[in-house]
Amino acid sequence: MRNSQRRAIAVLATAAAAGLLAGCTLISPTRTQTESEVPIPAGLESYYQQELEWSPCEPEGRECSTVTAPIDYENPGDGDIELAVVRVATDSDDRVGSLLMNPGGPGGSGVELVQQAAEYVTSDALRESFDIVGWDPRGVGLSTPVQCYDDADMDAFLYSVPANPTGSDAWLAEQVDREKAFADACLENTGPLLGFIDVESNARDMDLLRAVLGDKKLTYLGFSYGTSFGAHYAELFPENAGRLVLDGAIDPSLESPETFTVQMAGFENAYRAFVEDCLLTSACPFTGTVDTALAQSKTLFDGVEARELRSDDGRQLTASTLGTALSYPLYDEGSWPALSQMISELEEGDATLALQLADGYNSRNDDGTYADQATAVYTAATCLDGQFTGGLDGTRATLDAIDAAAPTIGAFVSYADWAHISIACQNWPFPSSIEAHAITADGAAPILVLGTTNDPATPYTWAEAMASQLDSGVLITREGEGHTAYAQGNACIDETVDDYLVDGLVPVTDPLC
Known part of the structure; x- marks a missing residue:
């Protein structure tokens, strides 16, 4: 998952702090000085001046x-x-x-x-x-951008229904050509910036x-x-x-496989906290204990793809898109009611809110256009910063580790994240430039x-x-x-x-x- 602040922005609190500082030390007695006089790196004078x-x-x-x-x-x-x-x-x-x-x-x-x-x-x-x-940052927004797919191709890349059940070995093999095509488009449409x-x-x-x-x-x-x-x-x-x-x-x-595994465990912990809170409300779609509710969640999520649930715009909810929809409201406690509503609607056979939450994370507008190239930048940066080896066996090994660390939602979130990144980066046109x-x-x-x-x-x-x-x-x-x-x-x-x-x-x- 992108680690960005994709969350509601809260108005700053005005309440007084309780027990604020146990003591402070002053690192600089003067204001930060301006008018840079720091030596300029050789060969970069025209940029720095x-x-x-x-x-x-x-x-x-x-x-x-x-x-x-x-x-x-x-x-x-x-x-x-x-x-x-x-x-x-x-x-x-x-x-x-x-x-x-x-x-x-x-x-x-x-x-x-x-x-x-x-x-x-x-x-x-x-x-x-x-x-x-x-x-x-370079590649983002109004700066010189990373460009991969147009809106229609990005829609197909993120939301199309796979030929094989998500998570299966056949599905993993299916992703290789898909990710190679994505990487080729990124290189063709971005050029050398893609490597930097x-x-x-x-x-x-x-x-x-x-x-x-x-x-x-x-x-x-x-x-x-x-x-x-x-x-x-x-x-x-x-x-x-x-x-x-x-x-x-x-x-x-941390090397990339461990980073993703630890992060998915973090999302699992957040989901458990959501369930604990949900059970205290009258609108909660779960019943019983927290562990019972987690089991109910897993049963529901495991069956979503086979039910071929659709949103009101006709799109079908895949297991990987479900993972994106689950993760998005977990960034912010204020979004938990939306997650509860989404789960209730899934139980009733309606995937509309799930697709809307996934769209929010993916910066997709209602008309199918995309507000930014966040998926492209995320992939390019993660490939250059990370470590991805072992082919599909390596991808599978980390999927299994994630499922063990985050047994309720980890597999679903990682279908849209680790599986995509791992296979894309093993086929990326530029090698990793950063060692953990x-x-x-x-x-x-x-x-x-x-x-x-x-x-x-x-x-x-x-x-x-x-x-x-x-x-x-x-x-x-x-x-x-x-x-x-x-x-x-x-x-x-x-x-x-x-x-x-x-x-x-x-x-x-x-x-x-």
Whole structure:
């Protein structure tokens, strides 16, 4: 599953924090200095010295620009791309600098985040102190895009009914030609950029953005997959890393099969929490104990494909599309009622809401068009960042491990995710460029690593791992449900992050928010 912040954006809570800080230390007594004087990497002078031209853009209060970056930082003469940038600028005399933000993904749009939700995902304190800056990472949105299929072909790729039962060996074999065709289309329609959607190329873009925004040090708030950007940035540029907040962290030391298995266990835990909550309501489609309800769930889901359930637009619900529909509302506790309604409708033979939830995750509009190329970017980035070997035997082995770790929903979610990614990446036109390893970022200033105890998409153990691996990592825990921690209505988390970003205050111990 994409680790992006595909969740409802909550209005910031105004309630006072309880037991906020157990003590703080100050990492910088002065404001972040601007006007970059950091040495420029050799051969990249023309990129680092470009001047941005800001123009008003929608909605009111936003300014947009573009930054030119090389496709390949090691060979800048091989061509350029454009990075779309948007900011909400502060006019305060106490301006600290720029706060770069990324919503996750792979495939999340930072431009969309800041344009549509800057007032909801940042506090008054941050908007007073910083220019809030979002960018579309390479391949995403308004930046030079990754392009694979047109709308009709993407619809067929994501929603067509397979010739063989989903999950069978024959189904796996069927996916090979399908994934090869997808990879070929991505290469043909994207070109050489397809080989440079990796996390390190994005981290280098962040340093370029830091420089052209005029900051000596990078100040950054990254969510979910965006924490990989931040961690790799600190590894590549420890001397340029200022105040970094990595929310919903990913463990960079895990190889891809284990990463997917642990993540599916996270979704299973979230589904169990949903069931526990559901049984307390009158509209719950389940009865009995939690374990009984989980068994009822499994029986229902196992039989969906054979029942050939359809939505009101005539599309048939496959087991893999069901997996996408199940995972989407688990990102956010506020979406659990929709999940309960979807299950009730499936029991009645109606797949309309299930298809609508899958469409929401896949960025599919009601008319069959797609709002973005998130699936393409997710695939390209994951193939370059991950490790995928073993052919269909390797794919099957991890499917079995996922089913054991997440016996209620893991198989269904992994049909749309692990199976697709594993087979696509074993047939991708570019090899993996990143080896799994612990990131220490020696020499970097203290880095806040946020984890939510029952986060389905980025399990809490990943935040613990990243915080322990980073030489200067500081773990901040949010106790609760849902994906990521900041701007979720937890005043303890929000004030801890704001105090760190604005004033450089680092908690001495985890405040356990």
